[in-house]
Amino acid sequence: MPKIKVFFLAFIALLILGVSQTSADWLSIGTNSGNYFEVASVWPGNLKINEIMANPLGADSAPMPGGEWVEIYNMNAADIDLTGYSILDADSHYISITTANTLNASTIIPAHGFMVVFRNGAGGFSLNNNGDTVRLRDNLGSDIDSFTYGIATEGLSWSKLPDGIGIWQNDCPETPGTPNQ
Numbered sequence: 001m002p003k004i005k006v007f008f009l010a011f012i013a014l015l016i017l018g019v020s021q022t023s024a025d026w027l028s029i030g031t032n033s034g035n036y037f038e039v040a041s042v043w044p045g046n047l048k049i050n051e052i053m054a055n056p057l058g059a060d061s062a063p064m065p066g067g068e069w070v071e072i073y074n075m076n077a078a079d080i081d082l083t084g085y086s087i088l089d090a091d092s093h094y095i096s097i098t099t100a101n102t103l104n105a106s107t108i109i110p111a112h113g114f115m116v117v118f119r120n121g122a123g124g125f126s127l128n129n130n131g132d133t134v135r136l137r138d139n140l141g142s143d144i145d146s147f148t149y150g151i152a153t154e155g156l157s158w159s160k161l162p163d164g165i166g167i168w169q170n171d172c173p174e175t176p177g178t179p180n181q
């Protein structure tokens with residue numbers, strides 16, 4: 001067999017091994033489906049800051065369900081546990097995502113679903129009403145999404161339209177835990 005052919009076959013073999021290795025890595029992330037393409041869509045980058053209530057009616061530091069909050073949208077086809085994730089403001093003050101400050105008292109964000117994280121009276125963390133940066137940090141300390149907004153009108157949201165993939169718009173009706181409008 002000519003050398004070039006041997007190298008070519010070796011290359012193809014490596015390619016196949018590489019693909020199956022990648023497939024195994026995705027599978028190790030874990031979903032209830034063996035479908036490669038569905039599994040491959042599960043990654044933290046598919047978690048998006050989706051709506052920001054920086055200037056709520058009433059006190060901005062009020063306990064939930066009042067006060068400031070941030071909605072996250074999960075573009076993955078699988079539930080993800082956000083234990084250890086946090087929301088940060090421009091000053092790097094942060095709130096950790098726990099069962100005590102989420103809308104449904106759960107750290108699990110459903111597949112193609114929402115999670116609302118409330119400031120819930122937290123001290124240092126605050127979303128300025130005349131502009132701020134919101135960041136979503138994962139459990140390994142990496143910022144996986146961020147958005148810098150401008151003026152926040154009282155009682156109205158900064159929202160991504162459509163959810164997850166859309167353009168940010170201000171002065172939207174608040175829709176905590178439901179599709180943006």
Ligand SMILES: [Ca+2]
Nearest residue numbers: 054060127129
């Ligand atoms: Ca505020």
Ligand SMILES: [Ca+2]
Nearest residue numbers: 175178179180
């Ligand atoms: Ca919403």
